[in-house]
Amino acid sequence: MTFKKYTAIALALAALHATAHAADEEKPKANTQQARLDKSSGKALGRVIYRGATLIDGTAAAPRADMSIIVSDDRIEAVVPSAQLSDAQKAGARVVDVGGQYVLPGLIDSHVHYATNPDRPYAEAELRRNIYGGVTGVRDMAGDARELAGLSREALLNRIPSPDIFYASLVAGPSFFKDPRTVVAALGTQPGAVPWLYAVDDKTRLPLAVAQARGTGATGLKIYANLPGPLVRKLIAEANSQHFPVWTHMQVYPATPYDSLGATAVSHVCMIARHVREAGKSAYGHGGEPSYEGLTADDPGIRKYIAALVKSGTIMDATLSVYKTDGKHCHIDLAGDITRAMHAAGVKIIAGTDTDNTGDDPYPVLDGELEKLVKYAGFTPQQAITAATANAAEALGMQREFGTLVAGKAANMVFLQRDPLADIANVRSVVLTVKRGREYARADYKFTPLPAHED
Template sequence: MTLKYAALALSIATLAAHAGTANTQQDRLDKLNGKALGRVIYRGATLIDGTPSAPRANMAVIVKDDRIEAVIPSSQLSPQLTAGARMVDVSGQYVLPGLIDSHVHYATNPDRPYAEAELKRSIYGGVTGVRDMAGDARELAGLSRDALLNRIPSPDIFYASLVAGPSFFKDPRTVVAALGAQPGAVPWLYAVDDQTSLPLAVAQARGTGATGMKIYANLPGTLVRKLIAESKAQHFPVWTHMQVYPATPYDSLGATAVSHACMIARHVRETGKAAYGHGGEPSYEGLTAEDPGIKEYIAALARSGTIMDATLSVYKNDGPHCHLALAGDITRAMHAAGVRIIAGTDTDNTGEDPYPAVDGELEKLVRYAGFTPQQAIIAATANAAQALGKQTEFGTLEVGKYANMLFLQRDPLQDIANIRAVVMTVKRGHEFARSDYKFTPLPVHDD
């Protein structure tokens, strides 16, 4: 062999070796990213797709790797479509989009073992996404990455970076969530005032890996409105309490979503409240959603397009606080006015319950706010994805979206309690069979 041809042969061999290495690396990356799962056909279930459409019986959902490739009647499956695919018989079951709990807190006081236990309970209970509403972003980033790469059994985690007035950062929760640093001076717990560069504040929030900015407490209305405008200019979801104090609920209109339905009741009964705090609540005796002040706000909320995170789970029917019955009445009126409602809990479930807390929120939306089961499911799927700015990726069962699905043994449209009849959760094409989940009471967690 001449030197010329020897060199050519060596080059070809080197390229082939590099190609083999590159393919191997790509295969590994595909597996890490939840791809390279092949084609799977879930055949025979009744489809509840996350929209107001009527359920469709005996449907087939075809999944390629981590995405939905087709949704067709099972009768249309052909040898060409089924060739090489793994077939899963789900006859007699009901399939709907994976649920999203739109208000959780897993790292206010970081406790990794507890968070992992909560997340595991959620994924095996049909929850494929959670919106964490502010905590230690260092902890949340690690949990989010491990969930995305399926290193832990968990829904996908979308978290907030919080901004508030400087006076708020004396709150002990902020000290715990910024341990090793100064609360108010870190990007995920950032103090803002009239001298703050708001483009920088939003950019810092985005840099933490957060999905959205949360505007929380002790800010004037002018600054709340400017923060909302800047977040929207940077195409970054912005979430607030309905009332930030001393800003009014009207200053939060235009945010992507606002939280806590009963805050409007407090505003009506306590118009002069100037700073965040739960103590000293006024009497809500005799108050209903028909109050002129509440009706005026609901009309403005509907016009704004802002989504409502009702959090009925935080309200009870005893004590001096806003009662669950009133919160439900207000949520019912908001929904009737055309406001999109999302299902957020803002509370841990008991350690002894083997199912996620969002199930209880859906039941409360039906019982206290007059939702149909289908409307409650939409609150925890399509509407929740909208609040995250992820509506093109999941929230409904459509071609091209992630294969995030919940399979149930019983019909949730007949009884929302059937949301607990879980057979299997699928997140980005990865299956979590309920039969594989061995529930043990969750460890004690101190907030």
């Protein structure tokens, strides 16, 4: 072999060695970059087995004792009887003993308002109380989307202790945007002319209006007030065609409750009572309510609407928490009676609060809504839980993502010390909340009264 050939071979071997060495060094670097990416995304890492709890999965299924939920990163890998855990499943996993506890899907409050009057300290305190109280998702039903987008991102990345936030972009008739709440929620801009608070009329290009609403990062379109029936129906049809959840007041005025049928969900059960007693009401407003004396869910006008609601498949956001016992407005007993009749007829009910909790209560306001569904609407505790889990996820259009505890869905769950099926008030016995695999131990929550807030 000549010196020239030897040199060529040596150089070739050196080049191959250098390439292999570089590749070997690149592997840990790539892994490090991926780890950093996972960390910055807020994604929980690793495998965890929550072993031994009684499973209440968010459906009508009977509870199952001594079950194990295997979580891989932010997803449920498997749900199996503890006795059937294999060595392969246990290998490398952190095991959390939850024997004697009860596990439910993470709860969802389907009607909140955290940015009608943006107040970041209050919102973060309320969100913190929710996540440490077992609430892993909230549906914000209109406010300043700029603020909500920021909160939603911080929650998703686990930079603040918070449920995931799914918010609405609102459309209404032009006359509604004199409402002072819209001025506050659009500060620096013109209410009615921004995509999260948008005025529509018969000249509006509806496909563009819905697309702009989606562009805010919203999860759904809220149809709010002062719109005629034909326009409400067109908005619902356009949102449905774009596969965008559409949420409305049951009655938008002057549109009737029947014009909102076909929406994903409608809010405020007593609006049908007001329609029956005040059919000619033409504009949104809370004042001057009629008498509801003697009215029940058996009224022919209410029964007719319930039948139409069943046929449409629209979900009902009852918001029992907004109805009181003072007799000045729709009474909680009447609201509960109508909700009971809807539920018995086959309407899916979701648990939304639409009311602030007291600042000195360490538990979520959603707990009270669940208690009202049981007390006033005759729900079983299991049916109330379904209203705040599986049904709520469906109203968000995210039933494939969460709402029940099955393999493949996000690891959103809450562990309770006491049986909520024996007493729905036991939803307050929270031990641990898990949201997308991240753990929020109740023992770590240091409650202080919430700051004063005006909506």
